[in-house]
Structures are given as C-alpha cells and as structure tokens.
Amino acid sequence: MNDAVPAEPLPTTRWESADNTGFAAHFRALIESGADIEGEARLADALLQRGSRVLDAGAGFGRVGAALQARGHHVVAAEKDPDLVAMAAEHYPDLAVVRSDILALTPDLLREAGHPTSYDLVVLVGNVMVLLAPDTERRVLATVRDLVANGGRILVGFHPVDGPADSARDYPVEEFLADAESVGLRLQHRFGSYDLAPATNDYCVAVLVKG
Ligand SMILES: C[S@@+](CC[C@H](N)C(=O)[O-])C[C@H]1O[C@@H](n2cnc3c(N)ncnc32)[C@H](O)[C@@H]1O
Numbered sequence: 001m002n003d004a005v006p007a008e009p010l011p012t013t014r015w016e017s018a019d020n021t022g023f024a025a026h027f028r029a030l031i032e033s034g035a036d037i038e039g040e041a042r043l044a045d046a047l048l049q050r051g052s053r054v055l056d057a058g059a060g061f062g063r064v065g066a067a068l069q070a071r072g073h074h075v076v077a078a079e080k081d082p083d084l085v086a087m088a089a090e091h092y093p094d095l096a097v098v099r100s101d102i103l104a105l106t107p108d109l110l111r112e113a114g115h116p117t118s119y120d121l122v123v124l125v126g127n128v129m130v131l132l133a134p135d136t137e138r139r140v141l142a143t144v145r146d147l148v149a150n151g152g153r154i155l156v157g158f159h160p161v162d163g164p165a166d167s168a169r170d171y172p173v174e175e176f177l178a179d180a181e182s183v184g185l186r187l188q189h190r191f192g193s194y195d196l197a198p199a200t201n202d203y204c205v206a207v208l209v210k211g
Contacts, residue, residue, distance in 0.1 A: 054075045127158045158204055
C-alpha cells in the first residue's frame, strides 16, 4: 500500500461526510454468506483483453479490483478512506492499493508508487460518482480520462436518484453525461444493470470512451 501525499488540500467527499460504518459490516456479512459480489467485475472483465491494466478508482475495500485481479488483470486500486484501505489489506493482501483521493491520482504519483500511468479500463463503480466531494464530478472524470490508454474505457455505475447512502447526491444521467462530454468523454454503452438490463433511470451503468 502506498500513501499518496496531495500537493493541495482536497475537498471532503460526500462519503467522508457520512456515517458509513454499515458498508463494511454489510459486505463482511455478504462475503461470509457466500453471496455474489462480483457482478461489476464480470462486466468489467468482458470489456477487457486478457492481462489488461485496470485502475479501480474509489475501490472501497477492493472487491471489484480483487475479482479482476483473480481473472488475470493487472489491477491498481485507489481509495481514500483509511478504514477501507485497511479492510482491503485484510481481505485481499495481494491487491495493490494506493491510498489517495481520485483527484490526486496523477501519472507522476502512480509512477512513483511503481504502477502504470495509463490503464485499459478505469472502474468507477459502486456509487463513487454520487459520493465524490460536491462539484468535483468533472474534475474526477477529467482526472481518470488522463489515465485511460488510447482505446481504453471507463466503466461507471451509480444510482442516479436515492443512492444507498444518505450522503449520496442525486445525479440525473443527463447531467452525468453532460459532465462527461464536457471533459471529452463520450458514451459508448449504457445499461440499467451489470447484467445488461436495458437502460433505466433507476441505475446507470455507462461505458465511456475518449473523444
Ligand atoms: C459505496 S463505496 C464503493 C466502493 C467500491 N467501488 C465498491 O463498489 O465496492 C464508495 C467509495 O467511493 C470512494 N470515494 C468517493 N469519493 C472519492 C474520492 N474523491 N477519491 C477516492 N475515493 C472516493 C469512497 O471512499 C468509497 O470507498
């Protein structure tokens, strides 16, 4: 695990502003029960050539990144919450985790930590987009855009309304797509779930590309 030291103070995320203690307990119970927690990773895997480079941004305790690593990809997980970074080390000791705000993820930072500076896929799933610091959505999208290799993609998943955490913002899909477009990202696919249900406004699964 690497601790990234940001050059400037970073804004508090909606996740940090909320009481999220239930998240870890919820997933510990799911893991113990043998429940499927790999739906996002299966779709991500379908987007990738074998042995690809993946950045799991806002990785939580690393469940998606670890599932992709188990499928043979080279995964770097980036997470800001120190409790979730510790949980990742406990559950997935072989997963490379950078403790960092997404906004601080520069090629230099990744290079200094011994990781690739560009990725075939950036994964931004599990409501990360609605739990960012207020008014940082475009900056976050631009930050990950700069880490996507030519021909690479970004997989995003979130609840546009009534997200699971009280701290989650409402983020209509049209606003999200306009933010993506404003930083040079284009929608390639949109679904309503990770098993490719038709697009709805209840859940947004989007695949973004540059240009
Ligand atoms: C509901 S959790 C989902 C975690 C993981 N993606 C998953 O699907 O299991 C949302 C995560 O977004 C992370 N997050 C939100 N804003 C962030 C930011 N600016 N930089 C890094 N992580 C962020 C939180 O720390 C939290 O781990």
